[in-house]
Amino acid sequence: MFDSFFDKRRVFITGHTGFKGAWLVLWLKSMGAHVGAYSLEPPGHPSLWELACVEKDVTRLGGDVRDEQKLTCAVRKFAPEIVIHMAAQSLVRPSYADPLTTFSTNVMGTANVLEAVRHTTGVQAVINVTSDKCYKNSGKRVAFCETAPMGGRDPYSASKGCAEIVAESYRQSYFASSETAVASVRAGNVIGGGDFARDRLIPDMVRAFIRGKAVSIRCPDAIRPWQHVLDPLAGYLSLAKALCEAGQEYSGGWNFGPDADSALTVSDVVTCFARLWGDGAAALLDEQQHPYEAECLILNCSKARDVLGWQSKAGFPEAIELVAQWYKGWNDGVDARRLTLDQICQFEELL
Secondary structure (H helix, E strand, C coil): CCCCCCEEEEEEEECCHHHHHHHHHHHHHHHEEEEEEHHHHCCCCCCCHHCCCHHHHHHHCCCCCCCCHHHHHHHHHHHEEEEEEECCCCCCCHHCCCCHHHHEEEEHHHHHHHHHHHHCCCCCCCEECCCHHHHHCCCCCECCCCCCEEECCHHHHHHHHHHHHHHHHHHHHHCCCCCCCEEEEEEEEEEECCCCCCCCCHHHHHHHHHHHCCCCCCCCCEEEEECCCHHHHHHHHHHHHHHHHHHEEEEEEEEEEHHHHCCCCCCHHHHHHHHHHCCCEEEECCCCCCCCCCEEECCHHHHHHHHHHHCCCCCCCHHHHHHHHHHHHHHCCCCHHHHHHHHHHHHHHHH
């Protein structure tokens, strides 16, 4: 789908041991890319990184993005053409428990990556992956476009808003007239096989259903832009290609998500996934008091559609079907690497 653009291309990824990072590595390797990898160990077990044996697909170079010296050495040693920064503390509720790690990783980690790139020659494109939660959210049903103000009430959202400001500062101060084009990407709520994080809806359901328990749902009416993991990754890769070929024309902020009118509630997702899972799948309302999370979050992705030619290819019915197939196959003993690569092939056929 990328006209062999990534064949033999040198791509440096931070956060490759995470759920999205592991999918991205496998996709890039299937296209012939050379992948340099920099990340902490997976945050828990199991992980897609381990289950799909992604380690063998990368040149492992470290480490912690908060260590500026080691990170700079790793980037310069690998000499990438493309840098995709995904390393993050990526969950809202843990950000309340440990705000300092959240801010140091998400804000200073981003600054360190950009500083490393600033001191490395030959980098053509930087994709800074933040979050749809970077926008200042009043809770109203408004679709955020890329020019909306940054903000965040909870530490995670605030850290992502800060990371966006850092990236824009570096872009204008150091890269605007350079050979390196910098873009920030904000994706909707990503779902896909191999996500085992705590406090995420699909993994929580899978853990409960495998044990024959009802899943506890804390925000059934919350509205989010749900999409399969390969949809935003396709956007990131399309943007990386455009940055390399056209430079600064494609720099700046980009939203990648489903159509605004297809945003669904948590309850809708639970109902669909439970039906696909089958016998024993049930849910109950968690009535405990929980830290604040925005009630409604929707993205306006017309820029990606009109300028980049990108749009979400796997609608929610197709996305949730792929997710259910992956987890049910894995639970039945099917090899996780095979499941993931097969779904990448299925997705490429959609494109």
